[in-house]
Structures are given as C-alpha cells and as structure tokens.
Amino acid sequence: MAALTPTAAPAPGGTPRQARDGKAVRVRARRRPRVWRGAVLALAGLYFLVPLLSSFVFTVHTPGQGLSFAAYTGILSAEGFTQSLLLSLGLAAATIALALLLAVPALIAVRLGAPRLRPLVEIVCMLPLVVPPIALVTGVTTVLRWGPDHLSRTPLYQTFLAVQNESFPVVLVLAYTVLALPFVYRSLDAGLRAVDVPTLVEAARNCGASRPYVILRVILPNLRSSLAGASFLTLALVLGEYTIASLLGFRPFAVWIVSVSGAQARMSVAVSLLSLLITWALLLLLSRAGTRAVSATPAPPASSAPSSSSASPTSPASGKE
Numbered sequence: 001m002a003a004l005t006p007t008a009a010p011a012p013g014g015t016p017r018q019a020r021d022g023k024a025v026r027v028r029a030r031r032r033p034r035v036w037r038g039a040v041l042a043l044a045g046l047y048f049l050v051p052l053l054s055s056f057v058f059t060v061h062t063p064g065q066g067l068s069f070a071a072y073t074g075i076l077s078a079e080g081f082t083q084s085l086l087l088s089l090g091l092a093a094a095t096i097a098l099a100l101l102l103a104v105p106a107l108i109a110v111r112l113g114a115p116r117l118r119p120l121v122e123i124v125c126m127l128p129l130v131v132p133p134i135a136l137v138t139g140v141t142t143v144l145r146w147g148p149d150h151l152s153r154t155p156l157y158q159t160f161l162a163v164q165n166e167s168f169p170v171v172l173v174l175a176y177t178v179l180a181l182p183f184v185y186r187s188l189d190a191g192l193r194a195v196d197v198p199t200l201v202e203a204a205r206n207c208g209a210s211r212p213y214v215i216l217r218v219i220l221p222n223l224r225s226s227l228a229g230a231s232f233l234t235l236a237l238v239l240g241e242y243t244i245a246s247l248l249g250f251r252p253f254a255v256w257i258v259s260v261s262g263a264q265a266r267m268s269v270a271v272s273l274l275s276l277l278i279t280w281a282l283l284l285l286l287s288r289a290g291t292r293a294v295s296a297t298p299a300p301p302a303s304s305a306p307s308s309s310s311a312s313p314t315s316p317a318s319g320k321e
Contacts, residue, residue, distance in 0.1 A: 052273065059270040071266040075274065078267060084256035090168060091252060092238040095176040096231045102177070103184045103230075108219060111197050125185035128178050137244045140175060144248075169250050176238050183233040191226025195219075232283050239279060 059071045075081055103125075110117050128136070147160040163170040197219060204214045220227070242254040251259070253275065261268035 052276075055269050055273055059266045059273070071264075071270040072274075074267060075271055078260065078264075080251065080256050080260075081271070084251055084253045087168070087251075088239055088253035091172055091176065092235045094170075094173045095180060095238050096234045098173060098177045099180045099184045099234055100227065100230065103181065103188055104220075104223075104227075105215075107185070107188050107192060108197065108215065111192050112201060122185065122189075125181045129182050133179065133241075133243045134247075136175065136178065137247045140171065140244075141248065144171065166250065169248070171248065172245060172250060172252070175244050176234075176241065179241070179244075180230075180234040180237055183237070184230040187226045187230040187233065188223065191223040195222045235282055236279055239275065 060067050060069055062068055106121065110121055144160065144164065148157060151157050151160065163174070200218050200222070201214055204218045205211075209218070238252075240254055241252075242258065245252050246255050246258075257268050257271050257275070260271070
C-alpha cells in the first residue's frame with residue numbers, strides 16, 4: 001500500500017520547495033523593473049503636464065475676476081491667426097514633399113548602386129546641424145539682396161521676386177528643407193536598414209517590373225512608417241521655426257504668436273497650447289497613415305496526415321501489375 005501512495009513529483013530543477021523559491025525570486029525580479037518603469041513614466045508625465053496645466057490656468061484665471069475663456073473664444077477672430085496658420089501648414093506640406101523627393105531617390109540609389117557613398121551623403125545631410133540657423137539666414141539674405149542688383153536685366157530677376165512672395169514664400173520652403181534634411185535622413189536610413197532593399201528590387205525586376213513601379217509599389221510601402229516619422233519631424237520643425245522667418249520678414253504661425261504676445265499675453269499662451277494640440281493631432285494622423293491595417297485572420301488548421309486513399313497511384317508503395 002505504501003508503494004501505491006501518490007507523492008509530489010519533484011520539480012525539474014530540484015525539490016518542490018526550491019522551485020517555489022526560484023519562482024518567487026523571478027516574480028520579485030519582474031516586479032522591480034515594472035516599479036521603476038512606472039516611476040520614470042510618472043516623472044516624465046509630471047514634467048510635461050505640469051507646465052501645460054500651469055499655462056492653461058494662466059489663460060483662464062484672471063486675478064480678481066475669476067475664470068474666463070476669453071483668451072480661447074477670441075482666437076479665431078484675432079487678426080492674422082487664420083492666415084498665419086494656413087501659411088505654416090502650406091509651408092509644411094511643401095517642405096515635406098520637397099524633402100522626401102530629394103531624400104528618398106537619393107538614399108535608394110546609394111543603397112542599391114553606390115553603398116560606398118553613404119558616409120558622404122550622411123555628412124552632407126548632417127551639415128545643417130552644424131551650421132546655426134542665424135548663419136544660414138544671413139547667407140540667404142545676402143543672396144536675396146545680391147540677386148536683384150546684379151540680375152535686374154535677366155529673366156532671373158523675376159525668379160528672385162517670386163521666391164519672396166509674401167502670400168507663399170518659396171524661400172522659406174527651401175530653407176526649411178535644408179533644416180529638415182538631418183531628420184529626414186535619419187528616419188529614412190533607419191527604414192532602409194530594416195528592409196532588404198536589394199533582394200526586393202531584384203525579385204521585382206525578375207518579375208518584369210519597371211524601376212518606377214519598384215519604387216512606388218515595392219519599396220515605399222515598406223518605408224511607410226519611416227516616411228510618416230520624417231513627415232512629422234518636418235511638420236514640427238516648420239510649425240515651430242521662428243528665426244529664419246522673422247529675420248526674412250515673413251509672418252508664419254510662430255512669428256504671429258510672438259507678435260501677439262506683447263499685447264495679448266493670455267491669447268498667445270492659449271494659441272501655443274492649441275498649436276500643441278494641433279501638432280499632436282497631426283502626429284496621430286501621420287502615425288495612422290504609417291501603420292498597416294493587419295487583418296485578424298485565424299490561423300490555418302494543422303494539416304492532417306494524408307490518407308491512404310489520397311496516395312498517388314504512381315507512388316512506390318503501389319503494387320506492381
């Protein structure tokens with residue numbers, strides 16, 4: 001009877017007590033990173049939310065008068081708000097398009113045909129981080145002043161005037177494209193490193209696809225998240241850039257906020273908060289565009305062993321005539 005009495009099976013790594021102790025240690029080891037992770041996230045949330053809440057309280061609370069939302073209700077009727085916002089959004093769209101048109105073909109060509117030129121392309125794209133914006137705008141101003149004086153009798157004279165049109169200053173698009181090159185390059189380079197571009201191109205070319213078709217239908221869909229990241233970084237740069245636009249005499253959204261802050265401080269802070277919300281909303285849209293819709297399809301059932309009736313009549317197991 002003693003032999004028939006059930007006993008606890010020992011754990012693979014030792015006795016049952018040792019197994020329980022090891023499990024408890026692993027649970028404690030898993031809880032520690034979670035606690036630290038939550039603490040870091042809480043501190044980061046306070047770091048970002050406390051200034052925003054303080055700014056919001058400043059816009060709605062007037063000492064001696066109580067709460068008032070006049071700073072928000074008067075934004076749409078403020079002079080120059082709509083024009084400056086639409087101008088910044090238009091400049092951002094043009095800058096994103098131009099930067100991607102320059103960077104995507106160049107990086108794909110370097111990746112496929114001349115990988116040794118990658119360090120040179122990286123250095124060229126990173127130069128705007130070394131050159132300060134004040135030096136860049138000084139050079140642009142010098143060129144814009146030199147052109148009309150020396151090219152007044154040539155067709156380029158009208159070009160210099162057209163790029164400085166106040167309704168849509170193309171010169172700002174060119175300057176912003178130069179400033180956005182480092183961010184666009186880093187985002188696209190990370191995406192190209194994660195994709196086996198030569199294999200994809202070779203497979204598509206073997207199937208008879210042309211080079212434009214390969215770029216548009218094979219490579220770009222695999223770079224969707226990288227394109228969305230580069231677009232968002234460029235958008236944030238254009239919406240927040242002040243130095244170049246101010247020194248060149250134009251009035252996009254960032255310059256308008258600073259110009260309003262002198263007379264209406266609460267409205268300028270309210271507009272700044274709304275600009276953050278607009279940027280976050282556009283970030284969500286771009287991130288939505290950069291993710292693929294994955295259909296939740298059930299896994300196919302496991303294939304069963306072939307029955308004897310489905311065996312080929314010409315198999316070696318078949319009997320001889």
